[in-house]
Amino acid sequence: MATNxxxxxxxxxxxxxxxxxxxxxxxxxxxLFMAISAISIFVLFFLGTKEKKIIPSKIQLISEIFYxxxxxxxxxxxxxxxxxxxxxxxxxFTFVLFCNMIGMIPYSFTVTSHIIVTLLLAVFIxxxxxxxxxxxxxxxxLKLFVPSGVPALLLPLxxxxxxxxxxxxxVSLSVRLFANMMAGHTMLKVFGGFVISLGLLxxxxxxxxxxxxxGLEILVAFLQAYVFAILTCIYLNDxxxxxx
Amino acid sequence: xxxxxxxxxxxxxxxxxxxxxxxxESEKNGSFMGFAFKLGTELVAAVIVGTIFGFILDSWxxxxxxxxxxxxxxxxxxxxxxxxxxxxxxQNKD
Numbered sequence: 001m002a003t004n005x006x007x008x009x010x011x012x013x014x015x016x017x018x019x020x021x022x023x024x025x026x027x028x029x030x031x032l033f034m035a036i037s038a039i040s041i042f043v044l045f046f047l048g049t050k051e052k053k054i055i056p057s058k059i060q061l062i063s064e065i066f067y068x069x070x071x072x073x074x075x076x077x078x079x080x081x082x083x084x085x086x087x088x089x090x091x092x093f094t095f096v097l098f099c100n101m102i103g104m105i106p107y108s109f110t111v112t113s114h115i116i117v118t119l120l121l122a123v124f125i126x127x128x129x130x131x132x133x134x135x136x137x138x139x140x141x142l143k144l145f146v147p148s149g150v151p152a153l154l155l156p157l158x159x160x161x162x163x164x165x166x167x168x169x170x171v172s173l174s175v176r177l178f179a180n181m182m183a184g185h186t187m188l189k190v191f192g193g194f195v196i197s198l199g200l201l202x203x204x205x206x207x208x209x210x211x212x213x214x215g216l217e218i219l220v221a222f223l224q225a226y227v228f229a230i231l232t233c234i235y236l237n238d239x240x241x242x243x244x
Numbered sequence: 245x246x247x248x249x250x251x252x253x254x255x256x257x258x259x260x261x262x263x264x265x266x267x268x269e270s271e272k273n274g275s276f277m278g279f280a281f282k283l284g285t286e287l288v289a290a291v292i293v294g295t296i297f298g299f300i301l302d303s304w305x306x307x308x309x310x311x312x313x314x315x316x317x318x319x320x321x322x323x324x325x326x327x328x329x330x331x332x333x334x335q336n337k338d
Contacts, residue, residue, distance in 0.1 A: 160318055161318055161322045162322070162325070164290055164293055164294050164297065164315075164318055164319055164322035165290055165322040165329075167297075168286075168289040168290040168292070168293040168322060168323070171292055171293055172285045172286050172289030172290075172326075175285055175289060176282070176285040180281070223281065224281070231282070
């Protein structure tokens with residue numbers, strides 16, 4: 001049994017080694033769990049939308065709740081202009097949520113506890129939002145960095161600060177998800193280790209802790225997916241409705 | 245089919261209810277918790293970005309410590325700005 005609490009995050013190859021132009025493209029356990037979450041999302045929504053009954057079955061109800069939840073979130077934070085981006089935000093939310101939740105199953109692997117995964121998602125959102133902003137407003141989008149009502153002497157300083165603040169978006173978006181998932185899973189593993197080392201006499205206290213932590217982790221898994229999606233909506237809102 | 249007869253009127257009532265209803269309490273708590281999680285990383289991320297910016301500029305112009313020092317402070321200012329923006333957004337939501 002692995003006693004190292006960081007061992008659960010190791011990525012290892014499954015199947016043959018695939019190398020393309022010097023880049024390792026082998027199928028790993030990370031890709032496996034990404035595929036599992038993508039497939040389970042597909043299956044859930046395929047079954048949920050197959051029969052469109054007026055009185056919904058349980059699985060149809062779940063997919064309707066998902067739809068309403070995201071639609072409400074988008075209209076609340078980004079307004080009606082953001083409706084065309086519904087599919088993107090829906091995919092993003094369900095993918096992050098399923099990766100987090102499948103990671104909560106024992107012996108599975110949490111894809112979102114790797115910063116490269118979350119950073120890729122965040123950088124993609126960042127670039128997409130910037131491109132959308134420039135398409136919608138042209139060079140007027142640069143007004144985002146020049147707040148009105150600032151004395152001319154302070155303007156260069158404020159502009160640099162605003163640019164740093166804008167560039168920090170993908171970093172904070174990715175680090176938040178990655179750090180929460182990794183810290184939570186490490187903590188679960190450490191408490192699990194305490195149960196083993198304290199044995200039958202003293203192991204009950206850490207065991208109850210780890211039961212409570214599992215509940216907390218499920219909350220965090222949902223909340224982080226929600227925060228990830230709602231921040232995407234807020235950034236989209238900044239790009240679509242430019243006002244400072 | 246008694247069920248479908250008054251379906252349209254019931255749909256109308258449900259729609260008007262949806263318009264009038266505000267977010268219920270538990271939903272509000274959830275989003276506030278989300279914002280609370282946001283605040284901490286927001287501060288740190290801007291400092292990291294500022295420092296990396298300074299580091300890159302330093303290695304470009306070969307002025308070792310100066311740009312890092314300047315951009316560290318600018319990054320901290322940007323972090324505080326981020327937190328203020330988030331806090332404003334939280335207050336407007338009420």
